[in-house]
Amino acid sequence: MxxxxxxxxxxxxxxxxxxxxxxxxxxxxxxxxxxxxxxxxxxxxxxxxxxxSGRSPAFGTRPDELTIIELIAAYSQFMKRYYGTSSSSEYHRIKSVLTVMKRLYGKTPAAEFGALQLKAVREMLIATKVTRGYINAQCHRVRRMFRWAVGEGLLGEERGAAILQVLAAVGPLKAGRTEAREAEPVEPVSSQLLEATLPHCTPVLADLIRFQLLTGCRPGEAIQVTPRMVDRSGDVWTIKLDKHKTAHRGKQRVLYCGPQAQAILAKYLLRGPDDVCFSPAESEAQRRQARTEARKTPPSCGNRPGTNRVRKPRRKPGKAFTTGTYGNAIRYACKRAGVETWSPNQLRHKAATEIRKQFGLDAASVMLGHSDLAITQVYAEADTEKALSVARKIG
Structure with a gap:
């Protein structure tokens, strides 16, 4: 340490x-x-x-001398320490808008950044064809960066307060009132499309897809499951996740596994307690083995399996899937199947639709881990029973 x-x-x-x-x-x-x-x-x-200050590189810089690029460096250091560096963290999400800010205003004093500058950054984002919702979220992140800077005393009290007030006056882009494109609604993946894709997945990837569908969990939740998280003491297995969307609010996320999900998961529990169940390295090994078995060239001709592999490849499978590599693996399978591509989030939507149809909105909300801080703890036991009932029947 x-x-x-x-x-x-x-x-x-x-x-x-x-x-x-x-x-x-x-x-x-x-x-x-x-x-x-x-x-x-x-x-x-x-x-x-x-x-x-968190050892800020901007420490000691006079408010009128602090440039945008210095502010970004200090804030990035804070973000990395506070949010971590996972691919889905705020540290990575804010990078694209900070890149635009550095390009446009890198040497500009941070104290001179105002409404016009924020709108210019927004226009640059619109030009990149990202969605309206994404642009609004990125502008909110810029405001949050300046709010952090004021709290750290980097902009001076009076000037900092004025900047926050001006940036807050720049409203969000409204639907139908901007050239920014609208995001396509996420639709549940169809059963036909899913069944056409699965034969072209490795066994590990296919099991990961089925597990996510049966539990209704988020992609980022399915890929992090380890044997240590699994409680097999009841007829419905429960999985308490270490990391999840509402962990910072003190909430607990539990996945419920019925007979079908248990049958899938049981194959991946004989490993280290903290090794992920669905390993990209195992998936890649299965892909290579399948290619070897499908080889048409006689063994006496051409390269023998494994002889042309790079000893130290630049890229190799990670210890765990990320949401990005999980999605990429599905897209590659869709391409091999010759079908329309779909994403892991569509599995969650499919699960939500089916659970809601069979068991109602309340059961779907609990099974999928939706959280509302206004709901009191008196409903906790009833909610757990709903999730267990759903898992027994369709999980």
Whole structure:
């Protein structure tokens, strides 16, 4: 574990003046006579403020000197530490709009960024043909970055408050009132399309697809399941996820596995307790084996299986699927099947539609893990029973 006091500047004596001095982020700070209590207190105060900033690279920069590119660097460091670096984290989601901001206003003082500049960034996003909802979300992230900067004291109190007020005045793009395209609604994948795709998937990928459909979970939830998470004590297995959409709100996400989901999952439990059940490395090995078995060239001709593989490939399967690689694997299977492509989210919509049709909206809401903070805890037991009932019958 990193020592929080590591790589901090040392207090030293400036020989020419006799003052106590420390150099932080390339800037010298003088604290008065070396050896005095006042100098030590001022030095301690500087370090405390620096650590409170999260070791921000923008620490000590005057509000009128802070540029957009410096603000982005400081905020990116905070985002990486606070949200993590998973492919679905806010750290990655904000990157595209920050790239546009750096291109347009990288050297512009952050204190000069206002409504006109935010609208210019928005127009650049519209030109990239992303959806209206995505653009509105990215503009909200820009506002949040400036709100963070004000809270960190990087923009000055008065100017910072003025910037926040101006940026808040830029309303969201409205449907039918903008050139930004609308997102296509996510439709449930049809049974015909699903059945046409599965034969062209590896066994691991096919089982992952079926497992997600039977449990109604999100793609990011299905790919993270490990043996340690699975409780097999009841007739319906439960899976308590370590990471999920509402974990930061103190909520718990539980997947419910009925007989069909159990039959799928049982094949992947004999591994390390923290190894993912649905492994992309296993899926890739199955794909290669299938190609070898389908080979038409006689073994005596051409390359023997495995002889032409790169010893240290630049890209190799990760320890776990990401939502991106999971979606890509399905698209490749669709391409091999010669059918229309579909996404993992459509499996969740299909599950929601079928559960709602058979068991009602309440059961679908519980099974899919929808959360409403206004709902009181008195419904918890009844909700669990609904999910267990659904899992027993269709899971």
């Amino acid at each position: 990193t020592n929080p006091l590591s790589k901090l500047p040392k207090l030293r004596k400036h020989k020419a003046s006799g003052q106590a001095v420390a150099t932080l982020l390339g800037k010298d700070y003088y604290f008065g006579p070396y050896g005095s209590k006042a100098a030590r207190a001022a030095y301690d105060r500087l370090l405390a403020e620096y650590l409170a």
